[in-house]
Amino acid sequence: MAVLLIADVTNGQLSTDAVAKALTAVAGLGEVHVLVAGQGGDAAAAEAATLTGVAKVLFAGDHGFCHTLAEPVADLVVSLAGGYSHIAAPSTSDAKNVLPRVAALLDVMVISDVTAVIDAETFERPIYAGNAIQTVKSGDRVKVMTIRTAGFDAAAAGGSAPVEALDTAASGGLSTWVEDKSAKSDRPELTSAGIVVSGGRGVGSEADFELIKKLADKLGAAVGASRAAVDSGFAPNDWQVGQTGKVVAPELYIAIGISGAIQHLAGMKDSKVIVAINKDEEAPIFQVADYGLVADLFDAVPKLTDAL
Amino acid sequence: MKVLVPVKRVIDYNVKVRVKADGSGVDLANVKMSMNPFDEIAVEQAIRLKEAGKAEEIVAVSIGVKQNQETLRTALAMGADRAILIVAAEDVHNDIEPLAVAKLLKAVVDEEQPGLVLCGKQAIDNDMNATGQMLGALLGWSQATFASEVDIDGDSAVVTREVDGGLQTIKVTMPTVITVDLRLNEPRYASLPNIMKAKKKQLDEKTPADYGVDVTPRLTVQETAEPATRAAGVKVADVAELIAKLKDEAGVL
Ligand SMILES: Cc1cc2nc3c(=O)[nH]c(=O)nc-3n(C[C@H](O)[C@H](O)[C@H](O)COP(=O)(O)OP(=O)(O)OC[C@H]3O[C@@H](n4cnc5c(N)ncnc54)[C@H](O)[C@@H]3O)c2cc1C
Ligand SMILES: Nc1ncnc2c1ncn2[C@@H]1O[C@H](COP(=O)(O)O)[C@@H](O)[C@H]1O
Numbered sequence: 001m002a003v004l005l006i007a008d009v010t011n012g013q014l015s016t017d018a019v020a021k022a023l024t025a026v027a028g029l030g031e032v033h034v035l036v037a038g039q040g041g042d043a044a045a046a047e048a049a050t051l052t053g054v055a056k057v058l059f060a061g062d063h064g065f066c067h068t069l070a071e072p073v074a075d076l077v078v079s080l081a082g083g084y085s086h087i088a089a090p091s092t093s094d095a096k097n098v099l100p101r102v103a104a105l106l107d108v109m110v111i112s113d114v115t116a117v118i119d120a121e122t123f124e125r126p127i128y129a130g131n132a133i134q135t136v137k138s139g140d141r142v143k144v145m146t147i148r149t150a151g152f153d154a155a156a157a158g159g160s161a162p163v164e165a166l167d168t169a170a171s172g173g174l175s176t177w178v179e180d181k182s183a184k185s186d187r188p189e190l191t192s193a194g195i196v197v198s199g200g201r202g203v204g205s206e207a208d209f210e211l212i213k214k215l216a217d218k219l220g221a222a223v224g225a226s227r228a229a230v231d232s233g234f235a236p237n238d239w240q241v242g243q244t245g246k247v248v249a250p251e252l253y254i255a256i257g258i259s260g261a262i263q264h265l266a267g268m269k270d271s272k273v274i275v276a277i278n279k280d281e282e283a284p285i286f287q288v289a290d291y292g293l294v295a296d297l298f299d300a301v302p303k304l305t306d307a308l
Numbered sequence: 309m310k311v312l313v314p315v316k317r318v319i320d321y322n323v324k325v326r327v328k329a330d331g332s333g334v335d336l337a338n339v340k341m342s343m344n345p346f347d348e349i350a351v352e353q354a355i356r357l358k359e360a361g362k363a364e365e366i367v368a369v370s371i372g373v374k375q376n377q378e379t380l381r382t383a384l385a386m387g388a389d390r391a392i393l394i395v396a397a398e399d400v401h402n403d404i405e406p407l408a409v410a411k412l413l414k415a416v417v418d419e420e421q422p423g424l425v426l427c428g429k430q431a432i433d434n435d436m437n438a439t440g441q442m443l444g445a446l447l448g449w450s451q452a453t454f455a456s457e458v459d460i461d462g463d464s465a466v467v468t469r470e471v472d473g474g475l476q477t478i479k480v481t482m483p484t485v486i487t488v489d490l491r492l493n494e495p496r497y498a499s500l501p502n503i504m505k506a507k508k509k510q511l512d513e514k515t516p517a518d519y520g521v522d523v524t525p526r527l528t529v530q531e532t533a534e535p536a537t538r539a540a541g542v543k544v545a546d547v548a549e550l551i552a553k554l555k556d557e558a559g560v561l
Pocket of ligand 2: 372440
């Protein structure tokens with residue numbers, strides 16, 4: 001049977017890294033068709049078609065699918081569901097919004113945040129903020145799942161799958177998009193960056209968060225934050241790493257002024273190398289850190305930035 | 309308008325989770341249980357709507373074991389008016405799946421006819437992040453997930469959502485299902501007099517059979533394991549040593 005992989009597209013831009021990693025996760029389950037939805041998504045559809053392992057791209061270009069509004073996009077996916085054994089998407093906020101709705105409309109259970117595909121019916125997923133890993137077997141006729149991409153390698157470009165246009169019109173009336181507020185940044189995207197530098201409450205203020213940003217820029221890294229740093233207004237919400245924020249697994253994660261609560265660890269403990277800088281030598285973050293530096297961040301971070 | 313708030317009883321977020329040695333699950337016997345933190349925020353939001361004159365009645369619903377009564381009493385003490393407990397399991401280790409929960413909630417909505425359902429964004433035990441969206445689907449209602457701002461005005465609501473790229477604002481038609489994120493509000497503590505008053509508030513007990521809903525799980529849990537642990541790291545003396553280690557030993561710089 002075939003797999004329908006729902007692409008993450010924001011303002012016409014394909015989240016290439018997330019889609020390419022989800023593609024690797026589902027590649028063994030059958031022929032993969034990628035769905036791109038939303039007016040202006042032509043370029044995203046064309047890009048998805050170059051990922052190796054994609055057999056076909058379906059492009060639904062109706063304006064009503066823009067901004068991935070849950071109700072019309074779920075209806076679209078359900079209208080296509082007949083031919084597929086698996087419906088999957090990378091675990092982005094859009095997918096978490098839409099796929100449970102799809103699953104309920106199909107009367108099946110959604111399988112959230114899959115970290116390993118054992119076979120066509122059996123999957124691993126973290127529970128309790130990653131403090132336990134559950135292996136679940138689904139008895140449903142179609143498996144609807146979101147893929148936590150951090151643990152998968154990205155499928156390479158170089159393919160050339162056909163793009164098939166769908167003339168499905170979006171169901172409307174239940175919700176409308178008003179606006180997006182997103183800070184533009186030249187830094188790499190948090191979930192796909194090779195290095196992430198994160199600051200916590202210990203940083204103390206929005207102004208002092210500059211220290212974190214400077215180090216990140218020196219390293220070509222993305223910037224992350226703990227929930228406490230976001231709640232205190234030091235950093236925007238989309239920088240939050242953790243159980244309820246983003247899950248990252250870079251080559252190098254540097255946690256600065258972060259205590260290491262389990263909810264934070266849930267989002268970063270699969271990083272290759274973890275560095276912690278904290279003035280409290282008892283801070284739990286040191287239990288997961290490969291390299292711990294007990295120091296005042298206001299002293300250590302500028303030194304580190306200068307020395308690199 | 310009536311507001312329905314589903315509240316789940318989960319392991320307290322401060323408790324260290326222990327996986328049972330035989331791989332059968334997480335040990336919940338004699339563990340401190342509390343209301344799911346997101347659901348406290350949902351209850352708080354409902355109370356604020358009532359205080360603002362936008363809601364008349366708040367009904368809290370919980371699905372699970374008999375002991376979920378405590379969770380519902382907490383919601384009542386915070387300010388919910390009435391509660392419904394659907395006893396769907398005898399053993400606390402028997403978690404009811406979001407699809408079954410959503411079906412039960414749909415049955416309650418059909419009976420109670422609320423204008424709004426305020427759910428948590430996710431339960432911190434199963435981390436599914438699914439129930440509200442599933443309920444929206446079953447009801448054919450609009451949905452607004454991961455809300456950090458909610459403004460209800462007559463037959464529509466403007467909701468700001470926390471999304472990967474930042475914040476997204478959408479307008480949804482009422483009735484609707486909203487799932488709440490952590491930054492929506494700071495939930496209040498119940499005062500002692502309100503805890504006393506809550507004991508007298510109405511709490512009805514039902515079973516899935518009363519609603520004709522089958523709660524048999526669709527996902528069978530084959531194993532629950534400890535996550536891989538990381539090898540112990542080292543402390544470095546200073547910034548120079550840190551850089552040396554990252555360059556020569558870890559090879560990440
Ligand atoms: C349902 C729920 C979900 C949650 N989800 C998340 C999530 O997704 N992500 C997340 O991060 N949290 C989450 N949390 C919150 C989490 O429990 C912690 O409260 C939070 O991670 C703490 O952030 P922090 O480490 O920055 O702050 P703190 O715990 O206050 O730690 C600050 C640290 O900075 C150090 N410090 C202070 N000054 C200095 C200095 N000058 N130099 C060096 N070090 C210094 C201190 O020693 C301390 O260790 C969640 C909580 C709940 C209940
Ligand atoms: N057993 C339950 N009883 C009451 N509400 C629940 C239950 N399970 C889930 N919910 C609601 O659905 C939200 C999301 O849960 P979940 O989809 O399991 O992550 C929770 O925050 C609750 O508001």
